[in-house]
Amino acid sequence: MTNQISASGTGRAALRAFVALVLSALCGLSALFGVSGANAQDVDLLINVDNRETVSLDGDWRTIVDPYEVGYYDYRWHPSQWGFFRDDTQRDKSQLIEYSFDRSPQLKVPGDWNTQRDDLYYYEGTVWYRKKFDFTKRSDERVFLYFGAANYDARVYLNGEQLGRHIGGFTPFDFEVTDKLQDGENSVVVKVDNKRYQDAVPTINTDWWNYGGLTRRVMLVRTPRTYVRDYMIQLDPRDPGKIKGWVQVAGDEPSRLVTVSIPDTGISTTVKTDDEGRANVVVDAPGLELWTPEHPRLYDVLIETAGHALIDQIGFRTITTKGHQILLNGEPVFLRGVCIHEEAPLRTGRACTVEDARTSLGWAKDMNGNFVRLAHYCHQEQMLREADREGILVWAEVPVYWTISWDNKDTYENARRQLGEMVTRDRNRACVILWSVANETPNSDARMKFLTGLIDTCRTLDPTRLVTAALEKSYQGDSTVVINDPLGDHLDVIGCNEYIGWYDGMPDKPARVRWQSTLDKPVIFSEFGGGALYGLHADDRTRWTEEFQADIYRNQVEMFREIDFLAGTCPWILMDFRSPRRTLPDIQDGWNRKGLISERGEKKEAFGIMRAFYGEKLREQE
Numbered sequence: 197m198t199n200q201i202s203a204s205g206t207g208r209a210a211l212r213a214f215v216a217l218v219l220s221a222l223c224g225l226s227a228l229f230g231v232s233g234a235n236a237q238d239v240d241l242l243i244n245v246d247n248r249e250t251v252s253l254d255g256d257w258r259t260i261v262d263p264y265e266v267g268y269y270d271y272r273w274h275p276s277q278w279g280f281f282r283d284d285t286q287r288d289k290s291q292l293i294e295y296s297f298d299r300s301p302q303l304k305v306p307g308d309w310n311t312q313r314d315d316l317y318y319y320e321g322t323v324w325y326r327k328k329f330d331f332t333k334r335s336d337e338r339v340f341l342y343f344g345a346a347n348y349d350a351r352v353y354l355n356g357e358q359l360g361r362h363i364g365g366f367t368p369f370d371f372e373v374t375d376k377l378q379d380g381e382n383s384v385v386v387k388v389d390n391k392r393y394q395d396a397v398p399t400i401n402t403d404w405w406n407y408g409g410l411t412r413r414v415m416l417v418r419t420p421r422t423y424v425r426d427y428m429i430q431l432d433p434r435d436p437g438k439i440k441g442w443v444q445v446a447g448d449e450p451s452r453l454v455t456v457s458i459p460d461t462g463i464s465t466t467v468k469t470d471d472e473g474r475a476n477v478v479v480d481a482p483g484l485e486l487w488t489p490e491h492p493r494l495y496d497v498l499i500e501t502a503g504h505a506l507i508d509q510i511g512f513r514t515i516t517t518k519g520h521q522i523l524l525n526g527e528p529v530f531l532r533g534v535c536i537h538e539e540a541p542l543r544t545g546r547a548c549t550v551e552d553a554r555t556s557l558g559w560a561k562d563m564n565g566n567f568v569r570l571a572h573y574c575h576q577e578q579m580l581r582e583a584d585r586e587g588i589l590v591w592a593e594v595p596v597y598w599t600i601s602w603d604n605k606d607t608y609e610n611a612r613r614q615l616g617e618m619v620t621r622d623r624n625r626a627c628v629i630l631w632s633v634a635n636e637t638p639n640s641d642a643r644m645k646f647l648t649g650l651i652d653t654c655r656t657l658d659p660t661r662l663v664t665a666a667l668e669k670s671y672q673g674d675s676t677v678v679i680n681d682p683l684g685d686h687l688d689v690i691g692c693n694e695y696i697g698w699y700d701g702m703p704d705k706p707a708r709v710r711w712q713s714t715l716d717k718p719v720i721f722s723e724f725g726g727g728a729l730y731g732l733h734a735d736d737r738t739r740w741t742e743e744f745q746a747d748i749y750r751n752q753v754e755m756f757r758e759i760d761f762l763a764g765t766c767p768w769i770l771m772d773f774r775s776p777r778r779t780l781p782d783i784q785d786g787w788n789r790k791g792l793i794s795e796r797g798e799k800k801e802a803f804g805i806m807r808a809f810y811g812e813k814l815r816e817q818e
């Protein structure tokens with residue numbers, strides 16, 4: 197049968213539909229891979245900045261709090277092309293200017309503004325940041341202005357010219373500034389607005405503090421004129437004896453020879469990139485020491501082209517599923533997890549340092565953990581680098597949380613871009629085994645379309661990892677619990693949040709329910725637990741005491757032992773965290789108290805219960 201497309205009436209409609217389908221697919225792919233016509237931030241991201249030549253812009257930045265956004269809109273609310281809050285040098289004494297960076301207070305970058313100044317604790321609005329720096333240009337280089345993240349809506353200006361805008365509070369972005377930098381003094385100005393909106397991602401309603409600002413590191417990244425911009429170097433899950441991936445070169449001469457090698461092993465291959473700078477990589481990789489929690493072997497991987505040699509530290513492993521089991525390197529693994537918000541241990545505020553990452557991951561290991569769920573958004577890159585080094589498996593997620601505007605195209609594009617930025621930044625990190633596209637999202641046709649689109653995007657960007665989401669449970673009768681969310685059919689691993697014993701019944705209820713899974717897929721309890729104020733003690737029927745919380749955990753552990761399809765557990769949550777929803781005086785005071793540890797690092801009684809349970813699971817595995 198020929199696949200001719202006829203021009204008849206019905207054929208014409210079919211032809212139109214077919215052409216529309218092809219065009220949308222090409223737009224989708226082009227948007228994804230930063231090919232011509234795509235938004236400059238659609239996954240076109242400089243990765244592995246820690247192994248590149250950088251100039252840090254961290255430190256003190258001058259700041260102006262601007263709740264009425266007079267620095268951007270005129271009095272008729274017309275936006276300005278360049279922002280009014282430009283630099284304030286070369287002023288004439290007669291000029292009418294009603295602001296001055298030089299005379300304004302400073303904020304530390306990286307860092308949220310809420311915990312740096314009492315007057316900004318609840319602030320949601322715009323803060324203008326300015327940093328002056330000296331720079332000496334080189335003729336043979338490109339320079340990028342790179343942000344680890346800015347929450348939530350950032351407009352960036354360099355020497356008075358708007359470079360662009362980034363929306364999304366937890367993923368990196370960069371702008372090429374090669375031809376915009378000047379020799380000597382430069383001035384970068386950033387308008388950061390953390391107002392919440394229904395159509396945003398996350399939406400207006402969350403259970404965490406809306407920390408605003410330049411919350412992660414800012415730097416200049418220097419590269420040769422032609423440079424290695426992006427790559428994916430991982431084991432082929434279908435053939436673990438091979439490395440399969442690709443490299444992306446950018447700059448003056450994108451089509452060129454690129455060598456990928458692992459000096460410790462003698463593995464090496466040379467490929468020729470196409471006119472777009474891209475080339476696939478497939479090379480036999482015999483005898484690699486596979487990355488595991490017990491032996492997190494990282495190899496130096498060199499990606500070299502004439503004039504540019506980029507090194508990365510990459511672990512090699514496979515992650516697959518078989519029925520109800522998750523297989524790491526072909527072996528069943530039980531995920532002994534804990535959820536983590538990006539609340540800085542001990543000092544509080546948005547976590548943004550490698551010490552913050554080490555403290556949180558150290559506490560997870562103290563619990564005999566081998567897995568963390570980085571809720572509910574993309575965490576700082578140092579967290580993933582440390583988890584790679586420490587051998588801690590990771591569930592990473594985008595803030596598609598609760599009641600997202602499922603029908604809004606811009607909302608979908610926003611979520612897809614944030615997912616793309618997260619996957620692009622971290623798809624060479626062995627520790628990441630799960631990408632999650634949603635948390636506790638009410639089912640509807642629009643939600644299914646939105647989320648299956650994100651799932652497809654995920655699999656296109658990274659065919660080597662598993663896709664999951666945190667779903668909600670439901671009851672059949674009063675004691676049979678099922679997970680029958682239709683999204684489960686599209687996932688590799690089912691995440692399920694359940695608060696039996698806290699929101700659902702009293703602490704002894706978990707021991708009285710029976711679970712059923714309708715899907716032949718691994719299930720992780722991606723949240724469970726209850727609240728307690730550290731140091732509050734009474735009988736175990738008194739809410740908010742450590743005894744009440746511990747009783748929930750004891751009964752939850754009893755319940756886990758009866759569930760044969762359970763592949764992992766993730767208590768909510770490692771440490772107490774700030775949330776404006778949690779206002780109970782003398783107990784919550786603006787904190788969600790479901791931590792197993794207080795924000796001061798004090799371990800609650802329930803911590804010991806999880807530590808003992810995970811110790812058992814660890815011994816079972818040995």
Ligand code: GCU
Binds near residue numbers: 572636723788
């Ligand atoms: C939900 C939600 C969390 C929230 C938690 C709670 O499951 O996913 O973000 O903090 O419950 O109620 O504490």
